[in-house]
Amino acid sequence: MKHVIVITGATGTGKTTVSTYLKTKFQIPRIITHTTRPMRPGEKDGVDYYFETDASFASNHYLESVTYAGYQYGSSYEGLQRAFEKNDLVSIVLDTKGAETYVRELKEQAFILFLTVGQSVILHERLRDRGDQLEMIQSRIKSKEYSRDLTLPADLKGVATVIQNDHWGNTQEKLDTIVTQLRASAL
Numbered sequence: 001m002k003h004v005i006v007i008t009g010a011t012g013t014g015k016t017t018v019s020t021y022l023k024t025k026f027q028i029p030r031i032i033t034h035t036t037r038p039m040r041p042g043e044k045d046g047v048d049y050y051f052e053t054d055a056s057f058a059s060n061h062y063l064e065s066v067t068y069a070g071y072q073y074g075s076s077y078e079g080l081q082r083a084f085e086k087n088d089l090v091s092i093v094l095d096t097k098g099a100e101t102y103v104r105e106l107k108e109q110a111f112i113l114f115l116t117v118g119q120s121v122i123l124h125e126r127l128r129d130r131g132d133q134l135e136m137i138q139s140r141i142k143s144k145e146y147s148r149d150l151t152l153p154a155d156l157k158g159v160a161t162v163i164q165n166d167h168w169g170n171t172q173e174k175l176d177t178i179v180t181q182l183r184a185s186a187l
């Protein structure tokens, strides 16, 4: 069976870092999603996201879409199908609302990975060190989506695998085990 690893959790917990690791170490591609938020320094259209205007975002068809900290984000069936045509195992980075939709729509094909950290103050530091603008960090931290995504939602309890991503070495070991198990289950 084909699986999509849905990487979810609060901002700065390391979702993108995990998806990059899965790509680099295991050749597991990440499905690129769509957003209306401005690009961060170093981001590229078509690589990190499909960057959209409000009008172009509205013209696409989505499997699910959300508003996160004032911007729109969405993922398409076409993106998932294209990725599944070439790979049995793919990943996607979503907020927790999107992860809940993937569980409902894709059932056991969605493997949910919820990232957390021991102390949420670490997240502010990570966003600052990543080079995010101060105003962007402040508005994000104040958003209801930020607070919501700090905790595993009730719908994902007993469904999601939780990784506390405080120490990257420990996280890597857990990811290696998960990928080995998912690949074995596909045989």
Ligand SMILES: Nc1ncnc2c1ncn2[C@@H]1O[C@H](COP(=O)(O)OP(=O)(O)OP(=O)(O)O)[C@@H](O)[C@H]1O
Pocket: 009, 010, 011, 012, 013, 014, 015, 016, 017, 018, 126, 127, 129, 130, 165, 166, 167, 168, 171
């Ligand atoms: N275990 C870790 N220890 C220390 N720093 C980490 C760890 N994991 C990720 N980081 C760093 O934290 C920052 C945020 O990580 P990343 O961009 O992957 O988070 P994210 O969950 O994708 O955030 P967002 O939802 O805002 O896009 C990055 O600079 C990354 O290098």
Ligand SMILES: Nc1nc2c(ncn2[C@@H]2O[C@H](COP(=O)(O)O)[C@@H](O)[C@H]2O)c(=O)[nH]1
Pocket: 008, 009, 010, 011, 015, 033, 034, 035, 037, 064, 065, 066, 068, 073, 074, 075, 093, 094, 095, 096, 097, 098, 099
């Ligand atoms: N439900 C969805 N969530 C998405 C999608 N693409 C990204 N995201 C999540 O949005 C926030 C903010 O992302 P950022 O890149 O601006 O930091 C984060 O939680 C992402 O996981 C999507 O298509 N659907």
